[in-house]
Amino acid sequence: MSDGYSILLTNDDGIDAPGIATLREELTALGEVTVVAPDENQSGVGRTRNHTAVVRDHPWGYRLVGTPADCVAYGLGGLDTEFDVVVSGVNDGPNAGNYVVGRSGTVGAGIEAAFLGTPALAVSAYHSTDFFLSPPEEYDFSRPARVATGLVERALDAGVYDEVDLLNVNAPVDSPNPPVILTEPYHEYGQQVERVEDDELGPDEHRVKLSDRTWPDAVGWENPFPVAERHRERYPVGSDRRAMVDASVSVSPLTVSHAVPDSARLADVVETFEVE
Structure with a gap:
């Protein structure tokens, strides 16, 4: 890092949530931080976008009546700033497992950034026994914020984003010196x-x-x-769920390319299909 990075910060818990305040303070050590965050809680909206949004000035940047993806779209396309990275969080509660990651507003902001050509990191916090942080005001988000800041700096300096679009991170608030594990989202839903x-x-x-x-x-x-204990047996080492059960930091690299699988059976169906 030479003159510092230009960072766009958002979340899905709303601009008044404690997690984003702590993360903003930590990220200022890396450069200029501009906040564009939802006016109120937008949890679970995924990458939902609106056609219009109301934008209001805020001491940190802007508060937007819309989704996290709206915030990213406005920040990257509506401001006269070239951002090096988009950071989303710190989310109140984990985003682990393939299905949860897919619908998360926190991760959705990062996916929107990646589609718009900007590297991103989404960070969520959990408690090793309480799981969810409720009420969030009673928990300290500083450790997940420090984890996110350190990963952003190292990933940008190392050129990680030449190969990866988005890093999805889950970090414990209560585990001292938690190990950092390279993971992938576990596939499970019911x-x-x-x-x-x-x-x-x-x-x-x-x-x-x-x-x-x-x-x-x-x-x-x-x-x-x-x-x-049953989860420890159920989830393999290397999955984001197992990392959480072990009170570790999970770091899952994601792409948003929607890669097309090579299916000979589908090719045969298409080649032999006749429209009547």
Whole structure:
């Protein structure tokens, strides 16, 4: 790093969340930090984009009535600044596992940045026993913020982003000197569908409750860590889930190329398909 980096910072918990404040303070050691973050919580929106967004001035930059991806699009395309990297976080709660990563607003901001040609890092925080950080004001985000800052600097200096579009990082807030592990998102997902009584609906309609089962033995936002020993056996070393069970920092390199698999069977289907 010579004259410092130009950094665009966003999140999905909203500009008033404690995680982004801590991360901004740490990142200023690397260069100029411009914040463009959602006006309020936008968790779980993935890479959703809106056609219009209201932008308001903020002492750190801008607060935007929209999604994290909207914030990145505005920051990279609407400001007269050439950013070296986009950083998203620190998220209140982990983003680990292929399905969760796919719908995360924190990671979605990084994916948007990568599609727009800018390297990105998404960082999320977890507690080794509490799992989620709730309420977030009672937790210290400084360790995940330091981890993200160190990884951003080293990855840019080492040319990592010549090969990788996005780094997805999960870091514990409570583990002293946690090991840093190169990981990949674990592929696992399930859901539970329940019919819910609703007297206000008509005879030809009904309401259902759709509950994620992204961790075994846990539904929705339940803490899965009380059964950590079973998770340790379930998740292989090298997966982001296993790193979390072991109170480590997981670093998953991702690409957004939507690479096309080589399928001889699909080629045969297409070649022999006739439209009638």
